[in-house]
Amino acid sequence: MSVALDIAALGARAQAMIEELGAISASPDHLTRFFLTPEHRRAADLVGRWMREAGLEVSEDALGTVRGHWHPAGPDAPRLLIGSHIDTVADAGKYDGAMGVVLGILALQEIVRAGLSRPYGIDVLAFGDEEGTRFPTTLSSSAACAGVFQTASLNATDAQGVTLREAILAYGNATDDIPKAAYATGGVIAYVEAHIEQGPVLEAEGEPLGVVTAIAGASRLSVTVTGEAGHAGTVPMRMRRDALPGAAEMALAVERIAKADRHGMVATVGRMHIDPGSINVIPARVTFTVDLRSGSDMSRREALERFEREAHRIADQRHLGVVISAFHEVTTVPCYRDLQLRLRNAVADLGHRAPLLPSGAGHDGQAMVNLCPVGMLFVRCKGGISHNPAEYASPEDMGLAAAALIRFIERFQLPQLDGATDGAQN
Structure with a gap:
């Protein structure tokens, strides 16, 4: 069964969601949304609402990661994870991180609406600490999901002297629940993330999408x-x-x-x-x-x-x-070769060539690789600009990225992904 694709509609919906999420900021003049702040809470609530509207069950762990669950094969079936982050740097662009969360929700919404059945479950994840702009604890959200959270980081302090432990409690969560955030070893098939390239290569090559070989x-x-x-x-x-x-x-x-x-x-x-x-x-x-x-x-x-x-x-x-x-x-995280191939094939189904390229930016995959194989899809961004209000990805390119994720899921069965680095390109 193949999901009918309306790429223009997917892109328009992605743009509208990006704008709505981008309006949640600590400042009326620019986008600043730090980890475990009131702005993070509002963004997490919005993402949770979108997940429910997409037909997903929603939960949140102790580190504030919002999870949308779809389990057609039952709650004990292995999971494919799709996600990104909703925290930002100061005076940020709207697309870094947020776009990957939006595209994951849109892709799964179309899968659910089409009544497609899979022999595994899918979780869409919205992490909260990828940028490391509030605490010196970069990737703590995804590290908790991967089961490698460092308890010592709870003592890290922000610029106001607030510890991570205190911020978690103020956010309404309990530090004792952090171990519960970890996925069971062997219960996750792979982690896949769509993200703006944050560089100029795809624009220079005239291609809307690329596939990542490794995260620096x-x-x-x-x-x-x-x-x-x-x-x-x-x-x-x-x-x-x-x-x-x-x-x-x-x-x-x-x-x-x-x-x-x-x-x-x-x-x-x-x-x-x-x-x-x-x-x-x-x-x-x-x-x-x-x-x-x-x-x-x-x-x-x-x-x-x-x-x-x-x-x-x-x-x-x-x-x-x-x-x-x-x-x-x-450390450098090579993306799993099988996932690279599957993502490239999904893009080829849409009539495009997906160049292979490395990521110089950090991503949650650097923590998630401790749990499962990692794959990444890059989306062209204007001028290669990121961490800047001028950051931009077109609705057309975002629609194609959502469509590529849908095609990827349609063809994704239960492969034997027994290592994140086996055969990976570096």
Whole structure:
């Protein structure tokens, strides 16, 4: 049985849902929706309503992941998981994460309406902590689903000093219920996510959809450089221990190391805090972050070692102190070859070629791979822009992506997916 597809209608519905979800924000002027905030609660409630309207049963776990359940083969049958996240960065675009949740709901709604039966169940998941913008606990929602949540992260604090434990309780959930969020080992067939590309490749190739080969590994560091405060007008340049030029030189070293890499490495210094931060005082302390990503775990680790050596050399040369600590580390996740093939075939059924390409951005699949094989479908985004209000995917492309998920589900039986990396392209 094949579901009749109205791609234009799917795209129009996706756009309307994206706009409705995008209106839920902590600010009336831009989109900001952090994990376990009142805005997250409102978004989760909206997503839950959409799931019910699609004919799904709805539940929510301790980390706030909203789950829409369809179990034609019974509640004990193995599950195919389709999902993404509904949290955002500050001043975000509307499509990152949210689009994948919307497309999963729309695809399953069409499957349910058509009366299609499967020998497995499907859960649509709306995670809440993919961006890591409130707490230094990126992927805690999906980690809980995968059974790899780190209890120590409950002590992590946000900018207001609120711990993750306190935020969960304020959200109305119980930390004692976190173990219940984990899917049973062996009870999940695969995890599949549709996501905007967040890059320019599909647009350059003139293709609306692509299939991901691997999610790049990532390391995040906090670097603290210490010097000595002094009067900006009285301390001679040769006698200064200015923390800011030292930090700036270290930031340039990160850039130089990434540019020299041959595995598509990217490095970003996204935050820099200066103390005491006065216009007429020499900076005594600078703390900055480093985000380092690569499709090769070996090259990423080598780059981290080179940066540490460079940072200490710069600090010694400038008579400064430096402390480097890692607060986030995920390895490269190859997407399962069988899922790549099935997604490409689904796109081909719609008359399009799906290029194979890696993801330089992080995704919930980096946690879910601890549970099951992972596959990803990319959707073209205008100018490759993401984490920006200008982020955009057309209704036509979103309609095609929803249709591809429907075709994927139609053909998806119970394969022997016994490993997430077997035969995967990296």
